[in-house]
Amino acid sequence: MASQQMDEIKAMLRQRRDESAGAPEPTIEEARAGMEAMLGAFPPVEGVRNETVDAGGVPAEWTYPGPDGDPATPGTLLYLHGGGYTVGSPSTHRRLVSSLCLAGGVKGLSVDYRLAPEHPFPAALDDALAAYRWLTGPAGVPASQVVVAGDSAGGGLAAALLVSLRDAGDPQPAGGYLISPWTDLAATGASRTTRASVEPMLEVGGEAKSARMYTQSGDLDHPLVSPLYADLAGLAPLFVQVGDHEILLDDSTRLVDAAKNAGVDVELTVWPEAFHVFQMLVGVIPEADEAVSAAGKWIAERVAAAG
Numbered sequence: 027m028a029s030q031q032m033d034e035i036k037a038m039l040r041q042r043r044d045e046s047a048g049a050p051e052p053t054i055e056e057a058r059a060g061m062e063a064m065l066g067a068f069p070p071v072e073g074v075r076n077e078t079v080d081a082g083g084v085p086a087e088w089t090y091p092g093p094d095g096d097p098a099t100p101g102t103l104l105y106l107h108g109g110g111y112t113v114g115s116p117s118t119h120r121r122l123v124s125s126l127c128l129a130g131g132v133k134g135l136s137v138d139y140r141l142a143p144e145h146p147f148p149a150a151l152d153d154a155l156a157a158y159r160w161l162t163g164p165a166g167v168p169a170s171q172v173v174v175a176g177d178s179a180g181g182g183l184a185a186a187l188l189v190s191l192r193d194a195g196d197p198q199p200a201g202g203y204l205i206s207p208w209t210d211l212a213a214t215g216a217s218r219t220t221r222a223s224v225e226p227m228l229e230v231g232g233e234a235k236s237a238r239m240y241t242q243s244g245d246l247d248h249p250l251v252s253p254l255y256a257d258l259a260g261l262a263p264l265f266v267q268v269g270d271h272e273i274l275l276d277d278s279t280r281l282v283d284a285a286k287n288a289g290v291d292v293e294l295t296v297w298p299e300a301f302h303v304f305q306m307l308v309g310v311i312p313e314a315d316e317a318v319s320a321a322g323k324w325i326a327e328r329v330a331a332a333g
Contacts, residue, residue, distance in 0.1 A: 028299035031311040036271075036301055039226040054143070058113045065306070066117060071124035081135060082160030084153045087116040089134035091127045101132035101329035102167050104199070106154055106187070108178030108303060110208075110236030111142045119177070122318075125308045126175070126203075129322020132329060135161055139183070143239040147251055150240075154187045155194075162197065169197035170332035173325045174262075177303045178274075179236070181207025185253035185281065188261045198262040201328035203321055206268045206303050208277055209254040211237040212246040215276030224271040227302045233274075254281050263291035265324045267317055269300030295320065 028036075052060065077088040091099060103126055107119040116123070116136035127134040139153035162169045176184035181204040188202050213234065222230045238244070241251055249256035254277065264285055268278035278294065285292040297304065300313055305321075308314040 029312050032299065032304070032313055035304075035307060035311060036226040039301065043226070043229070054112060058141075061109065061113045061118050062115065065119075065121070068121050071121055071128065071309075073128060074124040076120065076124075079135075081137065081157040082164070084157045084160070085138040086157055087120070087136045087138070089120070089123050089127050089136065091124075091131065091133060099131070099133040101130065101171050101173070101326070102161060103127055103130065103132050103134040103203075103325060104158060104161060104172055104174045105134055105136045106139065106174070106176035106180035106183045107136065108176065108180040108205075108208075109141075110233060111147075111150055111179045111183075111240040112236050113141065114180075119306075122177070122306050122308060125318050126321060126325070129318050130173075130325035130329075131322070132173070132325060142236075143242070146242040147240055147248075150183055151186055151190060151250060154183055155190055158187065158191065158199075159196065169199050171329055172199040173201045173203055173328055174199050175203040175205070175325075176207070177205035177305070179208045179240075181205050182209045182211075182253060182277075185209060185261075185264075186250045186256070189253055189256045189258070190250060192260050198260070200332035201263045201265065201325070202261070203325060204264060204266045204278070204281075205305055206272060206274055206278060207253075207266065207281065208233070208274060209252055209281045210277050211241065211252045213237070215274070215280065217275035217277075217279075218273045221271055221273045221275055224299075225273045225301065226271070228273050230273055254284065258285045258288040258290055261285065261288075261290050263328065264293070265321065266292065266294045267297065267305070267321065268294070269297050269302060269304055271299055272302045274302065293324070
């Protein structure tokens with residue numbers, strides 16, 4: 027059963043969605059500004075230090091945990107934010123990344139990859155690759171001390187990054203942590219129908235516009251656009267969290283099944299009655315706190331196991 031806080035947030039999300047029905051669709055600039063304003067209203071997480079950095083030509087943000095924010099902290103979370111490939115930034119996800127770093131005892135590198143429609147596929151993937159290669163090259167962090175992570179579109183991008191690294195012969199990281207990953211831009215999952223009545227955040231078909239802006243070519247089942255269709259053999263261990271009330275539920279469950287069939291070490295947690303990327307509300311709802319704590323434990327274990 028969902029917590030009272032979870033139910034209250036879901037009710038608020040549904041009310042906001044109902045009130046906006048029929049309103050003019052915001053421009054991409056308005057959508058970006060709205061996300062920045064909404065998520066920027068949350069208080070910062072104490073006990074971390076943030077610092078901008080040029081990660082191989084890609085803007086990014088370091089998150090150093092601890093009272094002094096020590097750059098020598100072992101282990102690094104390479105984070106790719108969500109937002110349908112069209113909105114979002116390290117600042118919108120700073121609270122979540124900070125909480126994950128504290129929970130896992132690692133530092134974070136949040137990548138400010140280029141967004142569509144100005145920069146369609148493969149710009150975001152190219153930036154993720156460049157940041158990873160900078161991190162494991164000039165920045166001096168061994169791949170075995172890196173966990174790649176992301177939520178929603180960023181989760182799909184993280185999976186695509188793992189596939190690209192394998193295909194290019196780059197070393198895999200210690201693991202991949204995927205939060206409600208968007209892995210099927212072709213929108214073939216049954217959960218888009220079976221969860222439509224309980225999904226409080228995403229609207230069925232609403233992701234189609236973002237998919238078109240990201241791909242522009244219309245190749246929605248390209249394996250690096252929709253990693254559900256990729257060969258997943260040889261990827262790093264995966265940890266996937268998703269809510270049971272998400273229309274994108276099948277994007278996670280089918281990816282997990284495909285990864286298992288390919289011999290990948292993968293763990294899945296489906297949170298009862300939870301909505302899309304509920305982890306963003308860490309410190310607000312207990313389910314988010316529990317999920318971040320579990321992810322932090324997994325991240326720490328992966329970094330330690332990889333040596």
